[in-house]
Amino acid sequence: MKKAIMGLVLAVSVWGAPYSVGQSVTPLDLKDQFGKRHALKVMPEKLIMAFEKGTGAMVNEYLSAQDKGYLVKNNAAFIADISQMPNFITKAFALPKMQKYPHTVLLIQDEELGLKFPSEEEKVTVMTFKGNFLRSIRYITSAAELKQAIEP
Numbered sequence: 001m002k003k004a005i006m007g008l009v010l011a012v013s014v015w016g017a018p019y020s021v022g023q024s025v026t027p028l029d030l031k032d033q034f035g036k037r038h039a040l041k042v043m044p045e046k047l048i049m050a051f052e053k054g055t056g057a058m059v060n061e062y063l064s065a066q067d068k069g070y071l072v073k074n075n076a077a078f079i080a081d082i083s084q085m086p087n088f089i090t091k092a093f094a095l096p097k098m099q100k101y102p103h104t105v106l107l108i109q110d111e112e113l114g115l116k117f118p119s120e121e122e123k124v125t126v127m128t129f130k131g132n133f134l135r136s137i138r139y140i141t142s143a144a145e146l147k148q149a150i151e152p
Helices: 002-016 053-064 087-098 143-150
Strands: 028-032 037-040 046-050 076-081 106-108 124-130 133-140
Touching (some): 046 053, 053 076, 053 124
Parallel strands (some): 028 106, 046 076, 076 106
Antiparallel strands (some): 046 124
16 A cells, blocks of 8 residues: 555656656647747757746847847747736736737746746756757856857
8 A cells, every 4th residue: 555655646746747858748739929829749949938027038138139030040939938927917018018029939828837847946948859859958047048059
């Protein structure tokens, strides 16, 4: 009985843990800042993720200064986890601001989905993929590091 309970606890803790290097990431179906659906059946080579307002602002500032098509050219996508943001704030302030950006911002609005991805406080997560397999995770804090992580 004790082994069965320990096995269940282990299974639940592994299932609830963020993705790790070597794991396959399930396809994503997310909306962008305009409400358009994007199906990521195969992960882009680079996935940039922001989980906080400050890190999201740094990424958006950097991407806004790049040429149109920068993310596509570098086989990258940007996801902002806004699941913790109150709905009123999202609709009244965040989305209208994001709609001014020249780049696509994919949005995680489901807290459970956001918890599947690795993060560190006050850092941007940059993951690299081969197909849907997570090859590496990097945490960055500056635009210079972001540029280095995105560009080949």
